[in-house]
Amino acid sequence: MMGNWIIAPVLLPVVAGAFLVMTAGETAQRRLSVVAVIAGLVLALALAASATVSGPQVYLLGDWPAPFGIVLVLDRLSALMLVLTAGLSVFVMAYVLGSGWDRKGRHFHALFQFQLMGLNGAFLTGDIFNLFVFFEVLLIASYGLMVHGGGKERLQAGVQYVGFNLIGSTLFLFALGLIYATTGTLNMADLAVKVPLMPANDTALLRVAGVMLLIVFAVKGALVPVQLWLPGTYANAPGPVAALFAVMTKVGAYAVIRVFTPIFPPGSPATGSLYADLLLPAALVTLTIGAFGVLGAASLFRMAAFAGIASMGLVFTAVASFTGEGLVAALYYLVHSTVAGALMFLVADLVLRRRGTGELRARPAIPQAGFLASLFFLSAIASAGLPPLSGFIGKLLVLQATSGSVWTWAVILGGSFVMIVGFARAGSVLFWAAERDKAPPAPAPDRAALAATLVLAAVSMALTVFAGPLTGWLEPAAALLIDPAPTIALHDLPGPMGED
């Protein structure tokens, strides 16, 4: 049991971030930042070990009893997301230090820590309103990170990004108001108890609230038709920030899994299969748009952004089944696509640093072209889902979970093909169609950044090798979502429908 340590992944970045704001020297900032991300990874691993050994745990903030106070829930799902975020933050920080991105503006390290605080909080909380608050924390930090380094295009894309997400936040609040008005609670475990008990003719408002929540999470997860903000944002964000944002879209998928599986499952008498019926077509269209975006993108970063949209389509396709098998596949693919998406943005940034432009047109040859081409090849294989990297196993799991649906299979396999063609086109333009007569510029001094990218590619391979143990570890996590009784029992809730 971890007791009070459950809140530590939220507190550590806050404290580190606050000190980073006050630290003046660049070396001191970098040191503090590195210590904070490594400590965060150790903490996340310790919590994951605890969730594996002792099962789900609940932390009552201020010791207020469950439906009235805010609770944090540590189970395998939240532990997985914590480890994923902390692991990614270590790689991104290594890349940032190696490439000197943090020198291009002020307060990069502090914003980075506040971003981690918002992500960790969103993954740990067991209260929907608290989820909203942590969404805002991670968003407000991401606004700062997104425009880091400044520039006209970046600021204009930033305004779009902020506007889109503020509309999403407003919708989130409307949904929360409706949920509180109909059920009288915002605690996720309490909702999982109360929603199925609602009389059938009282559920119209609740269904509306559920659809609004789905739209909000779809905005975060870049699901069609609210994916429009993503390409502009990711294409204009600094490379390592876009790599960190690979986990931000996953927050949307995580929230759908966390909220909809226990509270609004397809078998629920209150809401029926409404959400699964909405989610599946949207996910398949997302996958298609992402795949064709990869094929048609005019620049490297936009291509990587569309690959991210396609991966979210696949994750949501698996989630829409709301079965144990589907959720395991979705979670495995979620981990894989975070690694693969981040890898692709880091490789894109490495290429951009040498090439000066991400435009997919023939340009003078770049230094270290062979090495970078291999890295790009690896990241393309991972994103497109070809063997031997983890995307292949992830896609296989999703196909297995959705077997029996011809349309789903056709879209997934067809989408993979279109993506392979798109990556092949981009790779040939970037590395083969170079103008050889001009001498390449001197290589940029970024050995640490190269190393960070290389190790991240190795992580994708490790995910392939350890796919068996990982999916085995994920099965109890999915089972706990489908039958949340053990988690609900930990909350010690008063009787259903209480004194209302």
Add this chain to the structure above:
Amino acid sequence: MEFLFASATGLLTAAGVWLILQRRSFPVIVGLSFLSYAVNFFLFASGRLAIGALPIVGASEAPTDPLPQALVLTAIVISFGMTAVVVLMALGAFFSGGHDRIDLDRPGRGEDRP
């Protein structure tokens, strides 16, 4: 009172939705503020409307639900901060770009820069 409250919330939402569909960032920001006022009203109503009831047990005859008031306070603080951020970013985009249109220049051309 219900009619007044509901029509005020609806009017604010309608004004907000109309404004966020405009093409310049100033009306969009004003629209976002309208929407946040509307949602604050809406959250307040989720605890049921009552006149003269205090959110403290024993302070009035029938206490009202204190939770929506806490939610509204949180929402006000967050939307205030967010409005400040979006105003700053829009000003930055306006001064560096020379216009406050919300759409990107030449979208899709992909002028990535390091």
